[in-house]
Amino acid sequence: MLTILFDGIAYGMLLFILACGLTVTLGLMNFINLAHGAFAMAGGYVTVVMMNRYGISFYWCLPAAFIVSALIGLVLERTLYQWLYQAPHLDQVLFSIGIVFMAIAATDYFMGGQQQLINLPPELSGRMDVFGVGVGRYRLFTIIVCAALALALQLILSKTRFGSRLRAAVDDRRVAMGLGINVPLVFALTFAFGSGLAGLGGAMGAEILGLDPNFPLKFMIYFLIVVSVGGTSTVSGPFLAALLLGIADVAGKYYVPAIGPFVIYALMIVMLIVRPNGLFSRGGR
Amino acid sequence: MLNRRMLIAAAGVALSCLAAIPAAAQETIKIGLILPMTGPFASTGRQVSAGAKTFMVMKGDTVAGKKIELVIRDDAGTADQTRRIAQELVVNDGAKVLAGFGLTPLAMAVAPVATQAKIPSVVMAAGTASITKASEYITRTSGTLPQYSLPVGTWAAANKIKKVVTLVSDYGPGIDAEKWFTKEFKAKGGEIVEAVRVPLANPDFAPFLQRVRDAKPDAVFVFLPSGAGSLFMKQFADRGLADAGIKLIATGDVTDDDILNSMGKPAIGTITGHFYATAHDSPENKAYVAAFKKANADMRPNFMSVGGFDGMALIYAALEKTKGDVTGPAFMAAVKGLSWTSPRGPVSIDPETRDIIQNIYMREVKDVNGELQNVEFQTFKDLKDPEKADAK
Numbered sequence: 001m002l003t004i005l006f007d008g009i010a011y012g013m014l015l016f017i018l019a020c021g022l023t024v025t026l027g028l029m030n031f032i033n034l035a036h037g038a039f040a041m042a043g044g045y046v047t048v049v050m051m052n053r054y055g056i057s058f059y060w061c062l063p064a065a066f067i068v069s070a071l072i073g074l075v076l077e078r079t080l081y082q083w084l085y086q087a088p089h090l091d092q093v094l095f096s097i098g099i100v101f102m103a104i105a106a107t108d109y110f111m112g113g114q115q116q117l118i119n120l121p122p123e124l125s126g127r128m129d130v131f132g133v134g135v136g137r138y139r140l141f142t143i144i145v146c147a148a149l150a151l152a153l154q155l156i157l158s159k160t161r162f163g164s165r166l167r168a169a170v171d172d173r174r175v176a177m178g179l180g181i182n183v184p185l186v187f188a189l190t191f192a193f194g195s196g197l198a199g200l201g202g203a204m205g206a207e208i209l210g211l212d213p214n215f216p217l218k219f220m221i222y223f224l225i226v227v228s229v230g231g232t233s234t235v236s237g238p239f240l241a242a243l244l245l246g247i248a249d250v251a252g253k254y255y256v257p258a259i260g261p262f263v264i265y266a267l268m269i270v271m272l273i274v275r276p277n278g279l280f281s282r283g284g285r
Numbered sequence: 286m287l288n289r290r291m292l293i294a295a296a297g298v299a300l301s302c303l304a305a306i307p308a309a310a311q312e313t314i315k316i317g318l319i320l321p322m323t324g325p326f327a328s329t330g331r332q333v334s335a336g337a338k339t340f341m342v343m344k345g346d347t348v349a350g351k352k353i354e355l356v357i358r359d360d361a362g363t364a365d366q367t368r369r370i371a372q373e374l375v376v377n378d379g380a381k382v383l384a385g386f387g388l389t390p391l392a393m394a395v396a397p398v399a400t401q402a403k404i405p406s407v408v409m410a411a412g413t414a415s416i417t418k419a420s421e422y423i424t425r426t427s428g429t430l431p432q433y434s435l436p437v438g439t440w441a442a443a444n445k446i447k448k449v450v451t452l453v454s455d456y457g458p459g460i461d462a463e464k465w466f467t468k469e470f471k472a473k474g475g476e477i478v479e480a481v482r483v484p485l486a487n488p489d490f491a492p493f494l495q496r497v498r499d500a501k502p503d504a505v506f507v508f509l510p511s512g513a514g515s516l517f518m519k520q521f522a523d524r525g526l527a528d529a530g531i532k533l534i535a536t537g538d539v540t541d542d543d544i545l546n547s548m549g550k551p552a553i554g555t556i557t558g559h560f561y562a563t564a565h566d567s568p569e570n571k572a573y574v575a576a577f578k579k580a581n582a583d584m585r586p587n588f589m590s591v592g593g594f595d596g597m598a599l600i601y602a603a604l605e606k607t608k609g610d611v612t613g614p615a616f617m618a619a620v621k622g623l624s625w626t627s628p629r630g631p632v633s634i635d636p637e638t639r640d641i642i643q644n645i646y647m648r649e650v651k652d653v654n655g656e657l658q659n660v661e662f663q664t665f666k667d668l669k670d671p672e673k674a675d676a677k
Contacts, residue, residue, distance in 0.1 A: 003495060004492065004495060007489075007491040007492065007495065010491075011489050011491065052547070105323070108323055108327060112327070112328070112331070113323065113324070113325070113326075113327025113328050113330075113331070114327075114328040114512065114543065114544060115328075115511075115512035115513075115515050115516070115544060116547075117515055117516075117519070117544065117547045117548060117549075119549045125522075125523060126522075126523060126525065127523060127524060127525050134495075134524070134525065136491075136523055136524065138523065207519070208488075208489055208516075208520070209488045209489065209516075210488075210512065210513070210515075210516040212325065212512060213327075214324070214325050218486060218488075219488070222488070249489075249492075250489070250491055250492045251492070252492075253492035253493060254492035254493075254495055254496055257481055257482070257492075257493065257496065258482075260484075260492070261484040261487070
């Protein structure tokens with residue numbers, strides 16, 4: 001029972017780390033970025049290449065995955081994304097889904113279509129018994145990293161100067177510019193940060209979720225569920241949503257395997273009926 | 286003057302030689318190889334095409350006086366594309382034989398084309414039993430899931446395994462595997478504690494594995510397509526199922542030779558049943574593995590590749606028998622009852638079902654000179670597909 005809860009929390013945390021970058025771009029920047037999974041995949045492949053080809057420690061791969069994905073995000077934002085901030089949402093959707101397909105084809109070409117596997121350092125594999133609860137070491141690690149990240153993200157957005165500038169830039173671009181905020185810079189940094197988070201999520205998820213060129217399409221639906229249930233205007237909303245969905249998904253598959261896969265969608269529908277704007281919505285936006 | 290005349294004569298000779306070459310080359314037989322070369326099943330396509338190409342490297346590109354040409358097309362794993370490409374290959378490109386087909390629905394989509402155009406079609410990968418029933422013109426060189434799930438049941442019952450949980454992917458092949466393992470295992474006195482079906486697009490195996498652990502069986506029987514299989518393997522080890530005394534028995538898809546080596550330690554000790562292992566000990570296989578690695582940049586051949594290799598072997602053998610006649614009825618008549626020695630061991634084509642008859646091996650994953658290999662330890666000889674044998 002508690003093992004299932006633990007697994008659910010770990011899975012939820014992983015969903016959060018993958019989706020929270022999307023919360024930043026989609027929610028805070030108001031940009032429909034369906035290519036989010038492509039950045040996550042980039043992070044995953046950075047890890048795979050570093051570990052399997054060069055034998056670099058897993059712990060170094062995590063920051064590297066963040067930085068590389070963030071850089072890719074920055075370059076793409078400056079060259080492509082920035083022209084579409086004012087575009088209708090449909091254009092943004094078409095554009096970003098195009099990026100997804102290009103990313104899939106490129107990955108397939110360079111890395112091959114097969115499933116990529118990494119071998120974790122010994123202290124992260126296996127599991128231990130804590131008062132009768134089976135605790136997977138890697139899952140515990142995931143929970144710790146993700147919880148720390150969620151906290152940091154919340155603090156950055158609510159307490160720092162950068163956070164308030166970002167919120168101002170999103171709410172009213174013209175006024176923010178008038179106040180002397182360098183909106184393009186703020187957006188570029190935010191986008192890079194969101195992409196970096198995705199990359200980190202991809203690096204951490206490679207062990208549990210697997211990694212192949214179809215990663216962005218396979219998990220897009222999960223990111224979108226998390227963000228739509230959680231709402232897009234805060235970080236705590238998607239955090240709670242991811243936890244809830246993770247636990248419900250794992251518990252559903254454990255207790256009622258016949259309909260297990262459907263539980264997560266049923267939950268999403270119920271949540272959206274009860275709170276159409278997400279768990280913590282800022283008014284009726 | 287003399288010189289000039291000689292020159293003209295020489296030119297004439299040269300010209301007639303040139304003319305003679307295309308005349309011989311016109312006897313080209315095109316084989317349309319339709320495979321998922323991109324998308325989620327790209328590794329299947331890569332392996333099958335690499336196997337087929339290796340055959341042509343080893344045995345040359347002429348048979349019975351005809352030149353063989355492979356035309357490889359990508360269907361990305363979607364059935365409507367497979368069918369469209371099959372039609373194009375037959376109608377526009379004049380392909381005389383179709384081959385490949387990575388997945389069951391893809392092979393099924395081509396069946397009507399094969400029947401209408403009387404085009405022989407060689408299934409090199411897809412493994413659901415019913416495929417060869419879909420058209421008189423379909424034959425197969427891979428294997429069927431019932432064919433290699435059943436012996437795993439026989440083996441389990443004979444090896445002190447009493448209680449088993451089955452865990453399969455929830456689609457055609459998975460259900461085939463579950464059905465035939467269960468049938469055989471129960472008939473031999475075993476008990477199935479629980480039958481778990483995992484959705485095909487499943488990101489995390491944690492809840493299913495926990496369920497298996499809590500059911501406390503002696504073993505868990507698994508079929509998963511090879512990519513998902515490797516993920517499963519890691520989580521199986523991580524969850525400590527092996528430490529809890531639960532054995533992992535599976536079809537060979539789970540310990541696919543293509544990725545087995547990167548699975549690492551967790552895979553060691555897994556017992557699987559299948560028709561081919563890279564480590565199969567025979568001179569034919571040694572030659573095959575060496576040629577394959579040379580032709581394909583050190584890629585490791587898996588069962589898919591040997592399906593492609595034997596598909597070409599079947600086409601060559603049938604053409605030799607018909608003396609180059611590639612029309613549907615003649616070709617299919619030649620196919621029935623063919624037998625040859627494949628890298629996997631002796632194989633033949635069942636004259637009644639056009640499906641392959643072959644040995645199924647029980648294997649254990651072991652570390653052999655620093656590489657993980659499926660090491661065979663028991664052979665079930667000359668098995669037919671039980672599904673069609675049963676239907677009679």
